[in-house]
Amino acid sequence: MTAPTKSNIVLDVSGVNKSFGGLRALTNVNLQVEEGKVHAIIGPNGAGKSTLLNVCIGRIRPDNGHVVFNGQTLDSHQPHEINQLGVSRVFQTPEIFTDLNLLENVMIPAFAKRDGAFTFNAIRAVSAEKELREEAEEILHDVGLYERRTHLAGSLSRGDKRRLELGMCLIQKPKLLLLDEPTAGMARHDTNMTIELLKRIKARGMTKVIIEHDMHVVFSLADKISVLAQGTVIAEGLPEEVRGNPRVKEAYLGEAH
Amino acid sequence: MFGNLSRQDWVMFLGFSAVVLLAPILFQPIGAAYPAILEKFCIFGLFAIGFNILFGLTGYLSFGHAAFLGIGSYAAVWSFKLFTMNVIPAIILSIIFAGIFAFVIGFVSLRRSGIYFSILTLAFAQMSYNMAYSVLTPLTNGETGLQLTLKDPRIVDAMFITPGTGLPRSTLFGLEISGGGLGGFYFTAAALIVGFYISMRIFRSPFGLMLKAIKSNQNRMRYTGFNTRPYLMAAFVISGIYAGLAGSLMAAVDPLAGPERMQWTASGEVVLMTILGGVGTLIGPVIGAAIIKYFENIFSGFNENALNSVFSFLPDTLRDPIVKLLSLFVGEGWSLTLGLVFMAIVIFLPGGIMEGVRLLTSLFKKGGNGNKPAVSGQTQPAE
Structure with a gap:
């Protein structure tokens, strides 16, 4: 895998920590999203995926670390300002x-x-x-x-x-679209319709970060996958690489037990 | 400027204007056709329309709008005392003062939402009321209320006309406004129609749509790129200005202002008017205002004698118990009837009278166009 050059990084999350009381939701999370790519974040329940997205849209302020979007630090921005910069988000429970x-x-x-x-x-x-x-x-x-x-x-x-x-x-x-489990709770038919739709808009070259549980959805859309477990990124890479990664299997199997 | 409204809206606007202007004839049968009561309909209608721009569109329930009504009245009376009896400067002064107060009160109150917002506005209104009563006596003349006197300077009038012997009446360039003539009614009616038109334009504008969206989901608005605070501020100030205008009209038709206009009961009344007529509808608040003022002024005048004459066709043995029973609900008991009506409406028609009207019309139209488009900005009960 070639290291991304600085210029085509749309979203750069570096060293983000976040605790809620005694619970460490995110520990030193680094994430780099390249322009025009679909970047999937997967991981077991409670891994901190939604918290990470919330940090990106200004809903939650990180304890430390930085979120940089298109060269601008988002740490002190209001949600509406972040949206005006070009970040839109689909929520886990539809906000309409x-x-x-x-x-x-x-x-x-x-x-x-x-x-x-x-x-x-x-x-x-x-x-x-x-x-x-x-x-x-x-x-x-x-x-x-x-x-x-x-x-x-x-x-x-x-x-x-x-x-x-x-x-x-x-x-x-938007320059960056964040999707939090866009197919959760959907029937199969609905899921397929949504995948088709996401594929179609993928062609428009919008950068997307997608959180998803459904591996079918992830592998049919993602260009790159980061695996989050217990608040840290445990693996990152192309879909094929992640699929074979033993640590990823462990994280998921660990959850299944 | 006059485009952009749908034909339906124009029909509604013209119909509304016609009813308002013909009110001295139309309201004859229900005994409410004299100027003093018609002026009240118009003034409180205007107050409720403005209140509805805040409450109906954004869902923010202010319990302190009477403060702006009172401020409007005081500003108008001061304009009569200091400058001229012409109502135009009085109205302009009232709008400016109500706008400034609304800006300040809104700036603080809108930091919170829901019940906390309501309590903050209530606190501000009660504060204004108590200050008008006590420390601000030099400005408000305390309990007696601010009145015209013969010693008032009226500097502009003094330059042009020699004062008569009695207290002067408010005028619109010579047309008498105070004094109980039809001039006063048509002046307030014109203000109501203009106010209604502006409210209609706001409802149909992108600004109005944003306010409805804030009511529906303020979170989504923020993550959609809107700074909701200035939208709420604008709605608050506009509705405060409406209240100030209503207050100045009260002073115009009867040049005095007292602190009781700012009391919380007056703030509560406009909430009742709006809910009774239909929150978030265009005409509803005006209907609600008219009904409440009708009950307060006309229905309260019904006494046992009037009831006796209504039921005079019945034999005495039957008439007496009926009259005794009904007299509980009329005259002094008007508020009991109003309370029952209000409860019935809130329980059975949460969208107010306008929801009832809508249900009736859809009942008649049934079969015609089955799946007509759902109209947005429906009436929703307050959260």
């Missing part, structure tokens, strides 16, 4: 606007992308924003929810909510 319809759900992130963190735009009507609307409709086509664009988001099934949230992130064309 349940009281609004699907079209509005997807248009709102587009407003954030176009108008920034705050714009007092009370003069034009939302219905007059044709461009954003078309953009949103296109995204809804992509995620397969176009027919239901006028439904309330709260009425969707869990799988559909996930895809809606993915659409809400995609419309922002």
Whole structure:
């Protein structure tokens, strides 16, 4: 494996530690995500995967260590500032606007992308924003929810909510997309649909960090895999390398016992 | 500027304006067609519309909006005392003061959400109320309230007109506003219609959509790249300005201002109005305001004699118990009836009267268009 050059590293997590009370969630975690790649983080339950993503989006501040995105340190940024820099996230439990319809759900992130963190735009009507609307409709086509664009988001099934949230992130064309178990709790059919969708957007060259339990999903998408166990990265490499790694097997088997 | 609204919205706006302007005729049968009560409908309607921009769109329940109402009234009366009896400067002054106070109170209160936000706003309002009562007496004239006197300077008026013998009346460039004439009603009606139009534009704008999204999921808004604080601040200040405007109109139709306008009961009343009519709907708050003011002013005037005459067709033996029973609910008992109505609405129609209207219309339309698009920004009970 060739060492990545400094210039094509989009996300650089170095020496991050985080404890919750007496529990060490992350211990000296290093992670380098290359531009345009899909980087999967796998590991048993409680390995600190979600904590790591939360550190990346500013939801949790690390005790020490740094998260650098595109040459900028994210340590002291607010969540909305991190998003405005180009980081979007799909959560483990879908975070959507349940009281609004699907079209509005997807248009709102587009407003954030176009108008920034705050714009007092009370003069034009939302219905007059044709461009954003078309953009949103296109995204809804992509995620397969176009027919239901006028439904309330709260009425969707869990799988559909996930895809809606993915659409809400995609419309922002983020430089880095973080996905926290995008297929967890989905039926097989739904999972396959989501994999297809992720493959299609992979072609668009968006850098992605994906947390996943489902090995089928991981091996069909990832360019590189980091294995996290008990808060540390125990293995890292190409999918084939990780698959044969004895420490990884141990971590997973250890969990199974 | 006048584009961008859908045809449906225009129909609603024109219908609303027509009802408001024709109110002196339309409300004849229910005995509420005289200017004093119609002015109350308009003023409190405006107050509730503004409150709804905060509560209905963002879900932040303020329990201190009466503070802005009171500030608006005081500012207006001071404008009458110092400068001129013309209502325009009074209104402008009220808006400025209410806006400044809303900014300060909002800046502190919006650091918290949910019940803590409500308590903070309540604390500020009660603080304003008590200060108006005590330490600020030179500004507010304490318990008596701020009133016009013959010795007021009224520097602008003094330059142009020789003062009459009695207390002057507030005017709009010569048109009399105070004094109980229709001029006062049409002035407040115009303010209500303008306020309604602005609120409608806010509801349909990207800004309004962001506020609804904050109500729905503030976390998602943050991770979507929005700084939610300035959005909430803007909504808070706008609704504070509406309250200030309502307060100045109260002073315009009856030039005095007292601290009781800021009391927590007044803040609670606007919450009731909004919930009764329908939180997050455009027209609901106005209907809620009209109903509560109707109960307070007209229904409370029903007494046993009135009931006796209503049931005069019944034989005495039957009439007496009926009148005795019903008299519990009218006259002095108006608040009992209002309380029961309010409970019934909250339990059976959490979306307020507007939800009832929607249910009825969908019942009539059934079969026509079965799967009509779901409208967003639905009424949601307060969290």
